[in-house]
Amino acid sequence: MRKDKKIEKEYRRLNKVYQLSRSGKLMIERIRKTKLKIGLVASLVFLITFVTFFTLIFPENSVSNTKKLDSLSISSNSTSTYLETTLSTTITDSITTNSTETSFYAKIYSPTTNELSETSLVLLVPQETKTNLSKLSNKNDKDNSSKLEQNKGQSSEDEQSSFNIGPINLKGTQESNIIQTEEESTKKSQGADIKTAITSSPSKYHYVIAYNISVFDSPENGKVIDTLKYATYVEKLDEVTYNNVNFSKVRYNTPNGFKEGWVRSSSLSNSLKSITGEEYDELVFEPFKKIKARIDDVRGIYLTRTSVSNVQKIQQWTEFAKATNINAFVIDVKDDEGFMLFETNAAAEIVPEANAKAFYKKEEMKKIVKELKDQGLYLIARIVCFKDPSYARAHKDRAIVYKDTGEPYMGIYKVPWASAYDRQLWEYNVRVAIEAVEVGFDEIQYDYVRFPELSKETRQRVNLRQVGDESFAEAIQKFLIYSKRKLEPYNVPLAADVFGLVSTAVDDVGIGQYWEAVSNVVDYICPMVYPSRYAPGSFGLSVPDAYPYETIYNALKDGIRRNLHIPTPAKIRPWLQSFTATWVRGHIVYDEEAIRKQIKAAKDLGINEYMLWNASNNYKRMWYK
Template sequence: MRHLLLAATLALALPPALAIDGVVYSQAGHGAIAGATVTSGGASTQTDAAGHFHLPAAGPSVAVRAPGYARRQLPYAGDGAALRLELAPFQAKALYLSSYGIGSDALREAALALVKQTELNALVIDVKSDRGMIPYASTIALAERIGAQKVRTVKDMPALVAQLHQRNIYLIARIVVFKDDPLANARPDLALKNRQGQLWRDGEDLSWVDPTRQEVWQYNLDIAEEAARLGFDEIQFDYVRFPDAPGAQYAQPSTQASRVDAISGFLGAARARLAPYNVFVAADIFGYVLWNTDDTAIGQQLERLAESLDYICPMLYPSGFKWGIPNYRNPLEHPYDIVYRSLQRARQRTGLDGARFRPWLQDFSDYAFDHRPFGAAEVQAQIDGAAAAQASGWMLWNPRNRYSSGGLQCEGNDCAAPAQRAE
């Protein structure tokens, strides 16, 4: 009883936590920013249509972010004064580096040279790869137990993140979620099965885990939170879907409703888990998801995805549009229109600003039609399509991590003549 009375007395002696109010503005003079996320003292809220926000209590700092702007964190005096927070416009223009690419001196330095010479300002880095590997020394015990730490290509990820940030590079942590061969093999109870009760495998002979299982969610959210603590600016979930091939058996009946609930539920849980870190949350989706009103049989339904994401990242590779789009039956001949019209379709369906979308663009030879190379003209056409649709930048994908300056705008004194694109 004495301890309870003492605690009550101390609580009464402490000053009440002051509420925090303010407005978030664009540094570029575009007025107040609606829908910005403001975080302080472990709580977060979003600004209203006039850019205003209110938090019931404040911590020692205030963090704020909004799609199309650079995130920001600043100390808070705690005096209850209204805040005027300004954000600088920012569009990520990125290259992808796999877990091997970021660990290779040659591939990494070639990418960094392009960042220095051109309009590029960001990198997408595998934090959990297509094969389920985490390329640095993770503190997550399950990663070690299932063999996801067998191949470590980055000796010191915190130091690397710090070095890249010193170069003003925006860093995106790519996490492959439900395609997870190590976890499926170590925990068959979490894995997808075939009709014979054996592990289901995709066309690459890799196993997947069940998107409806909470233990699978927890593991991937642990990885996402670790990436946020490491200092990444954005967490990007890939393979956040059901397999696009038949034959897999799930823990519960696979219906459109159950699939959409699983994928949207995971992304909602990710947003809640990452809220204290002021990192952007993104997900990669199939290009046809922008055109299909159902879930494309993989759990990705556009309007539901938008509920939990800062950035929606459709893979708008012309080679991925096997059946074309309306009025464009040969996508390879129309890279600009594939990107522009797909993004316009997404904006019309969702009512979202273009800043909520950042597409993946094709920087590799065609694999679906005539196997033509994609050169500077095709890359530039896709970039122009994204810009015309007012997307928040773009990301170039080459699975071999070999890029050139072809199709990119040269900047600064280090500009080099456009080089032939590597395939």
């Protein structure tokens, strides 16, 4: 009996061990099965990742390196003529390309519309335009209200621009690749009888929407002859299908001239939306006639109205110019308050207050201008366009106001702002420009040719007096085209000042200044590349203000590269810093050495002219080269 109990006890113990062992085995089996499932899923994920990776890394690998052409079929032909334009700026900083590369792959990086590096410059594509050009206007602005005096210098632009002359056959081939402007729509809502229109050829301009795409000698050979950067502007000449892949023949500009080659059509877009996030379909990118300045290599300084308010002051400045090798004056004809240097008929009719503080009659101004020109000086009339307090006060119904209160929008300058949409203001600015030409000024330079800096919240709160669905950039370009058209009979260059950041940013920086849209129209584009205006870290510089050479070099290089990709780029004539930005942490004193470094940076890029800004007109007495 005792033995049986002992056996039973042993049996129970063994059974318990068995049950535990059985549970353990089942658990181990479940773990094994789970591991197997995880392994299968991991393998599948790895395979998908591997395929996706190679699809991105070898975007051109579908091009078979074969000589057979039996699958080659023509899908389109758009071999219209293209206006050959000679770059006005010699570029010594060559762009590195993989022209000797024979492999088919290109490294792909995630497109970022905010990319500001050299490899992702924004280049606009001429769209098929249906634009009714009323008046264009946009002006550069200066600095903070607390630093307004030093920062006012951010203006004036330099480039060549004009209208073209030849009819365009919209049914097919072009007789000329030149835009033609005509009187068209009246903007009655703006109270100004301004009529302008533009007709262009069907869109053949495109943007590169991938990074570092390969350019092939032909679809069938597949030999890589070059690479194109993200956002590069190209002209599409033809398109074919080879091995079920569409290829486009493109033409593009380089420092060494125009080049042609084939790219995958999927890498191109005729819209800016994928780059900027916005549509700029109404911007014009057809060739414009350019007007050259009367003298080469302008070396100018900015002078306020009060600095030339009498003959004695003018004589002092002419003596300064002779002693320092300065050959040009940029003089306020219509200043930041909207006041006139001399009495104009335009102001008398539209803003009488603007004539109240004029220093000269029109005939007196003619004599002064003639005397200055006789002494070898080149005279540029600075006209502040849309930061015009006098006009805004005189025409409150046209000024930018808050929707809820009707009070004027003041901005950082604490003065009322006019609207760049206002066609009557376009006409006013152009009439002032024409009167400046009539008294003898050699060139017109628009400053504050822009909208005010508005946050998204403020933009929703204010009435900008928008015309239709015009974007900021479209309104500014239209104003410039309107101005070019009106000034064309006088054969004087038109310049526009833009923010320094405009040469690098991929959009209109929120104020309507899109580099390509401005540069393609005006004769001179004048970026205000003051080192003190760049944020820490710009161009990889801890304090850009402390690196005058490097900041100027990088900013202007961006502008030069972007100019390569528009039909008729303006000539670049930058504004350089001639003041010490004491409010910038880590700033340096802008003495003769700092100024020379800026000038050298421009000259190293082939830009041999410049203008100096000091709001107080306190310039260094040195020999400017």
